[in-house]
Amino acid sequence: MQDQIIGFIGGGNMANSLVGGLVSNAYPADKIIVSDLDEKKLAFLNEQFGVNTTQDNVGLAGRCDILVLAVKPQHMRSVVEPLEQAVQSNRPAVVSIAAGIREAHLEKWLGGGVPVIRCMPNTPALVKTGATGLHANAFVSEEQKDRTESLLRAVGVTVWLDNEQQLDIVTALSGSGPAYFFLMMEALEKAAVDAGLEQKTAQLLTQETALGAAKMALESSESAATLRERVTSPGGTTEAALTVMEEKGLRDIFAQAVDAAKHRSIALSEELGG
Ligand SMILES: NC(=O)c1ccc[n+]([C@@H]2O[C@H](COP(=O)([O-])OP(=O)(O)OC[C@H]3O[C@@H](n4cnc5c(N)ncnc54)[C@H](OP(=O)(O)O)[C@@H]3O)[C@@H](O)[C@H]2O)c1
Structure with a gap:
């Protein structure tokens, strides 16, 4: 090479x-x-x-x-x-x-x-x-x-x-994906600040939590669903938060977002190849 x-x-x-x-x-x-x-x-x-x-x-x-x-x-x-x-x-x-x-x-x-x-x-x-x-x-x-x-x-x-x-799906997943995680980090940080944490503290804890979760998922042979279940004790704080996310339709939001990005990728290919 x-x-x-x-x-x-x-x-x-x-x-x-x-x-x-x-x-x-x-x-x-x-x-x-x-x-x-x-x-x-x-x-x-x-x-x-x-x-x-x-x-x-x-x-x-x-x-x-x-x-x-x-x-x-x-x-x-x-x-x-x-x-x-x-x-x-x-x-x-x-x-x-x-x-x-x-x-x-x-x-x-x-x-x-x-x-x-x-x-x-x-x-x-x-x-x-x-x-x-x-x-x-x-x-x-x-x-x-x-x-x-x-x-x-x-x-x-x-x-x-x-x-x-499949490159249109990759574009919608990993190509545009960093922005999805940035948005989640932005929202988490703001929620913590609104709840009373200092901005710098909220930012550091958000970033390290994102990194730690990604590292655990990469180093584990378990699926993300299993890792999530393991850290969700019945009646605990994580369950309380996840219940809100499920009830508000977070999964559906991601499905629609990825679909929208995929269709935009297809449309851009048609425009650019013309
Ligand atoms: N950035 C990303 O994270 C990312 C991710 C996935 C894919 N991509 C793809 O990677 C490609 C490059 O992205 P980028 O962010 O590196 O863009 P960029 O920073 O704008 O780099 C493109 C370079 O090409 C130069 N250029 C323009 N016309 C040229 C010519 N005729 N001959 C030689 N050089 C010329 C540009 O000069 P001028 O600035 O003077 O025009 C610029 O320096 C894009 O097609 C993008 O879709 C980027």
């Missing part, structure tokens, strides 16, 4: 976290090349991680083994179409981390028959605790899949999906 040249088009937040993850996992910095319009971002990446930089997207597509497309979804088509010739002759594995851009659209913009891997990472990738869903089209080899998985594993866990449509 370490002999592969990894090229990034777009040197923003996600590229920064992926490059940082690769370099801290001892991937050779001289095998990483980042292209961006902004010279300041490139200078930062070079100083911070020692990676090579360029502003020549076509030249980069013509010489790397893995080409990571890390620009905003709305810029993707105009960034990708000029790469067609370079990609057709060099044939790198094209890895897109953009939300809502389908494999078929990327393939078409690149002239057809191109190995494309679509990934949906999430923001905790910025602190190396990301969760990424991946799907590969029929032109991707097992070796290219392994290499792409290693790249994304530098910033968290990875899961391969059976079909591309």
Whole structure:
């Protein structure tokens, strides 16, 4: 893997976290090349991680083994179409981390028959605790899949999906999911402050409780339902709180929220591919 040249088009937040993850996992910095319009971002990446930089997207597509497309979804088509010739002759594995851009659209913009891997990472990738869903089209080899998985594993866990449509569900679950937990933390914190705790105390206890619950769930072989039942004594405080949540329809709220996000993801894919 370490002999592969990894090229990034777009040197923003996600590229920064992926490059940082690769370099801290001892991937050779001289095998990483980042292209961006902004010279300041490139200078930062070079100083911070020692990676090579360029502003020549076509030249980069013509010489790397893995080409990571890390620009905003709305810029993707105009960034990708000029790469067609370079990609057709060099044939790198094209890895897109953009939300809502389908494999078929990327393939078409690149002239057809191109190995494309679509990934949906999430923001905790910025602190190396990301969760990424991946799907590969029929032109991707097992070796290219392994290499792409290693790249994304530098910033968290990875899961391969059976079909591309499942990426809309991943978007609704882990892609948008950090915001659901932030909202819950915000609400819990406010409830504790309203009940009489100091804001800093409420914030610390909320954050540590979220971290502790996630850690317990990850380290246990039991389901979340079993872990919840274990900490809910009949007639106790937890049961009193959970009864309110159940009666107010918390499960239904999550079902509707995930469904709404999934449908928005599908609609965005249609808009962006047009
Ligand atoms: N941030 C996340 O947590 C997250 C999670 C999942 C997926 N994603 C996906 O990751 C992708 C990147 O997100 P991000 O947050 O890293 O965005 P970002 O910080 O805006 O980075 C994108 C970079 O691409 C540059 N760029 C634009 N046009 C270019 C061109 N023609 N050639 C080279 N570089 C160009 C942008 O420059 P300018 O700023 O000058 O336009 C910017 O520096 C998006 O498609 C997003 O959907 C992000």
